[in-house]
Amino acid sequence: MSSNCRANPYLPKPVTIEKITIENEARDLKTFRLAFCNGDDKKGFKYECGQFAMLSIPGAGESPIGIASSPMDEEYLEFTVKCYSTGVVTTALHNLEEGTRIGVRGPYGNSFPLKEMEGKNVLIVGGGFAFTTLRSTIRYMLIKKNRTRFKNITVIYGARSPGELIYKPELKEWEERDGIEMYVTVDRGDANWKGREGFVPSVLQEVAPSSENAIVLVCGPPIMLKFTMLPLLDLGFSPDKIITSLERRMSCGIGKCGRCNVGTMYVCKDGPILNYKQIQELSEGIF
């Protein structure tokens, strides 16, 4: 056995919070930009779009969070975290300042099927703050040397209100550039909102992107997922071309602690990325 097998998989690697960005009006969504303290840890952390990691705060505990940066962002990792008043780790994390040292373990789980997406039209449907790993994927695909590998990229992204849209500067940048078609919507606009209004599933029906040679990545709150599946099927997407990401409470992230077990699957190691066909085959309801 290699010495690596003896390494403690529960021990987080030290990282420094380089930058904290408040993402929304409610101020309960923050993006943490982290940099590894040790070069070897940085080199060892090779991830793909859709994977997650455990963020670790001594004294508070750990929380599984999707990686919001792209594998092409070599100098840092980013995680967008929602603070819940009942969430011990997310609350502790939101109280930290730039410069604080925390821990990261990972990357864990499987990833979006980027190989399969090559040569295809890619539709991205996101809702609320579940947009994080989708943002990672968009950033990855839009890099000049990657862009030609994918055909049309269409993004439908919605939030409750204009103030709740995350990654605003990036959304603007994407709206203005070529190579990506953006449909940003809010459930209800305000006095200053000049954009689209309407729930994600209805905007999806309006935009009606073709399912021809296409694959769709969809992430959002359970209620949005539930009401997005039917329009996607109506558009002609087969269940195995509808890709989503699951969430479950986790402790270990490495398929041992049993918390995220659903049927024969452990969301942490067999997921979190599943297609709709796989979800339909699971006995326990997901959304």
Place this chain on the structure above:
Amino acid sequence: MLQRLIKKEDLKKLIASVKKEGAFYGPIRGSEGLSLSELNPDDEVAFAYSNFKLPLKRQFFPWSEEICTYEAESMTDVPPSEEKVVIFGVRPCDAFSLLYLDKIFLDEKFIDPYYRGRRDNSIIISLACREPLKTCFCTSVGVNPAGKEGADILAFEVKDSLIFEACSEKGKEFMETNSAIFKKPGEADIKARDEEVSAAEKRVQAIDLSGITEKLQGCFDSPIWEEIAQRCLGCGVCTYSCPTCHCFGLYDEKVGLKGRRIKVQDSCLFPSFTLEASGHNPRGSDEERMRQRIMHKFRYTVESFEDIFCVGCGRCIINCPVNMDIREALAEVIK
């Protein structure tokens, strides 16, 4: 196959030999009854017991253990134990359970270093069952009261002696190292042993589990779960006393700037097990949790590993405060 005989009174010599470089755990009767405890040569080793109240898993997967410590922002690794341990007197069902735990904790992609450290440094001498309890159903789940699975040495009681039979290289080496304490068993001893073994096997009250996995595949949404779970208090004692239940959580304990992260056994029967920070609980009801426990052991592990994760020790039946009986629940499923 290496077979050797040791007088029960000579166990003290074996304990003394083991203690030179490690610890010897065995059965002893104390103020709280029978327990598996660290023994000294002078301790009186207990015999004539059915089984330990607590499962063997806690020797390898303790109720709680440190996985790292921290001071302010810096975290430090806690290395796994390297203590050499010999465990004597556990029953074959408990030894068998280690093979199931191995599949989880020694899964090659991520190995649990603490479990592995203890497994690598331990020798299991299981003691064949003579008096199975009314709650035992090991033979229904592929376990034999004189089975060798998971043991390094299988021991048999024959009057005032024990016959040791090596079941692994590690066990054989151990017997060879201590060869001076053993002698060769006579033919009469072997015959007496064989008679005991077959009598014990016949005394186990088998249950019919044929087709259980297929039945479970078809009854996910059945009303039986509500019925089965109705009596359950959700105390989780069945999961803690189960030799194969392996769910855990990682928790932080901190005083001032110093603290530690511990791995603590947890139970899928607790609502908090799957409760998310948002307040959403994907397994919010008693019946969903009861279904998960039974499905996990008798269906999901069969689909993943081709094994029922139950060794039929009956501890969940004995320890349940409201007399729930997994055999009845399984019969309900099969019906």
